[in-house]
Amino acid sequence: MKNKLNNFLGSISPWAVIGMSLILVIVVLVLAFMNYNREKQYMSRVLSEKGSALIKAFEAGTRTGMMGMLGEGPNLQVLMQEIATQPDILYIAVVDSSGEILAHSNDVEIGQQFISKKAMANLNVTNDIQWRVVTESNHPKSFEVYERFLPALGQRSQSIPSSPMQQRRRDMMQRMMGRRSGEKSDDWCQPGWMSGLKQDRILDPAERPAIFIGMDVAPFEEAIAEDISLTLTMSGILLLLGLGGVVSLFWMQSHMRSKKMLQGSQALTEEMVANIPEGLVVCDPHGRITYVNEIALNLLEYDSKETEQIVGQLADTVLPKQLWELRSSVSKENPVVEKEMELIQSSNRKLPVTTVVTDIITNDGAYVGQLFMIRDLSQVKELQDEVRKADRMAAIGHLAAGVAHEVRNPLSSIKGYATYFGSLFDEGSDNRKAAEVMTSEVDRLNRVISELLEMARPADIKLRETEVVTLLESSMRLVKQEADNAGVSVSLDISAEVGSIPLDPDRMTQAMINLYVNAIQAMPEGGKLDVDVSRQEGAILLKVSDTGTGLPEGEASRVFDPYFTTKQTGTGLGLAIVSKIIEAHSGEVQVEHTGPNGTTFSISIPTKSEGAV
Incomplete structure (x- = not known):
């Protein structure tokens, strides 16, 4: 689940994130604007309701005073001044249709022009509460509530439906003032109640004046400003949270991309280091x-x-x-x-x-x-050894070519003269033996030259189907006399299923003779030479075993190196030639066993027929 969420967040386009951010900003601004309008509407409703209550209270006080129930001291001017002292009340004014002030909480303003006659007509004053906001350069900003001034009991009762209980209460108040019910009493007023004011115009039933109450909007505007400030603060916090979320999303995307790149680089590095x-x-x-x-x-x-x-x-x-x-x-x-x-x-x-x-x-x-x-560096060293071996073989090739040309012909003459001089002496005489030693040494030297030439020859072979039994029997006959002279018995064990395989019979015969001779020379006191042949899966396996003294410890891996020999008179090329011939047949030769009881060489040659004729 966590990986799915990370993959989802990582797949969000940066443009989608920017679009979400813009939408968030727009939502915050719209909410702030709506809250501002709501606050203004609330202020207007509260102030208009307050102004309406004050007007009704003022009218009620006026009626009470007109009936003489407030005593002889207070009058309408005092009532207006007392109400104007209330918090947030700037003024109270009674104005006729021409805009002239008939009564004012500030008696200095009486008789002054409140507003122009045209403006008064445009206000369309009715019995219902109305309001407006007044802004003048030389006066504080005010919220003005106004309606038609209806202090008389009859006029208010006509404009407002009354219950039977309210009607009985009005009749009782009229009786208290000494009048019978039903008499016209709208213009009656307690003497002295409107002292100093234009009573006839204030109470004119034909053209009733309007009452204006001006209220200070500064406290409300301050409250609205605080609310707006709080709203903006909350909107700013919300916007910052939203932007923080957007930034966090950007950071998460960047972190996810960096993490993926890091994981990829780390996996690549680990794979490279591991391999x-x-x-x-x-x-x-x-x-x-x-x-x-x-x-x-x-x-x-x-x-x-x-x-x-x-x-x-x-x-x-x-x-x-x-x-x-x-x-x-x-x-x-x-x-x-x-x-x-x-x-x-x-x-x-x-x-x-x-x-x-x-x-x-x-x-x-x-x-x-x-x-x-x-x-x-083991493989490097082995390659270097092979290169050095190839260099030595190249040198041997050049040497063999020179030896074959410069030495072999004189050796033939030397052998001929040694044989001739040996025949001049009696059998068993010292001179005859000396001549025979010369002949055998010439043969040994000639054999060394032949081995040098064999090592220098290219490893080209001519494969043809050859009977393995025939090849081995023929090669063993060639060393039979040498084995008999050394007191070595020879045995050949061949499985019936061996059959024929593609070989170069001449080169293979030479390799087998070299192995036979090497085994016979390893048994100077006589012994047994066994050759075992069997067919295995895809190959012919030949084993040549002797009962000699075995190879020195640790030397088995070097017997196929050119010039390596454990014999005082050996050249070190015999087994190297064997290895070269077997490898030319795509085969393998190795020392399978060596020890005090003898040595066994094993040869594996594939039975494939490519190149056979």
Whole structure:
């Protein structure tokens, strides 16, 4: 679920996020505007209701005063002044249709022009409450509530439907004023109640004046300003939260992309490190191992399961001393140190390696550790040995060509004269024996030349279907006399299913003779030479065994190298020629067994028929 959410968030387009942000800004602005209008409407409703209540209270006070129920002291002017002292009340004025002030909470304004006659007509004053906002340069801004002034009891009762109870109460009030019910009483007023005012115009039934109450809007505007400020603050907070969410989404997208890139780079790096054909060991600044790959473990002869145990250990307890000491050679002048060395393994085998040591420095120049790279040079050394061997073979070829031309012809003459002089002496005489030694040495030298020529020959073979039994019987007959002279018995064991395979019979016969002769020479006191042949899946297996003294310890891998020999009179080319011929047949020859009881060579030749004639 978490991965799905991360994938969804990471897939959102940046333009979609920007669009969401713009929508959020618009929503916040619309909400702020709507709240401002709502506050204005609320202020208008509250002030208009307050003004209506004050007008009704003023009219009620006026009626009460007109009936003389407030005593002889107060009058209409005092009532207006008292009401005007209430909080937020700026003035109370009674104005006729021409705009002249008939009564005012500030008696100085009486008789002055409140508004023009035209403006008064445009107000269309009725019995219902109306309001307007007045803004003048020399007066504070006011919220003005106005309606037709109806202080007389009859006029108010005519404009407002009354219940029977209310009608009886009015009749009782009229009786209290000494009049009979039904008499006209709208113009009657307590003497002195409207002292100093134009009573006839205020109470004119034909053209009733209008009453205006001006209220200070500053407190309400301040409250509205505070509400607007709070609204803007909340809107700003909401906007900041929204923008914060947008930024967080952008950051999350960036983080997800960076995380994916980092994971991809990390996976690529891990894959490269895991498959790099070199051993890697990483140490921290304190010399503790933080990473080691499997190749390094193998080169250092540790099991791959020991990785967790090795990580965290001091490198000088894990790495060979000669490798660990290379770290001191790293410097600014020499940031990368490379050196070839040999690692002594548990079997006392020397493993050739090349090592590279370098410091790990970050982009800001901080030192975070060291890297050790170990490369196995075994294959490189083997290739170098093969190149050197090929160079030696090329030199042998040139030497053999010269020897064959310059030495072989004189050897034939020397052998002829030695044989001739030997025949001049009696059988068994010293001179006769000396001549025979000369002849045998010429034959040995001629054989060395032949082996040199064989090694120098190209490994071209001419395959044809050859009966294996016939080839082996023929080759064994060629060494039968030499074996008998050495007291060596020869046996040949061939399975019936061997049959024929594609071979070069001449070159294969030469290889087998070299193996036979090598075995016979390994048994100077006599012994047994066994040749066993069998057919295996896809190949013919030949085994040549002797009962000699065996090869010296550790020399079995070198017997096929040119010029390597364990005999005092050997040339070291016989088995090298065998290896060359068998490899030309796409086969393999190796020392299967060697020891005090003899040596066994095994030859495997494929039964494929490509190139057979």
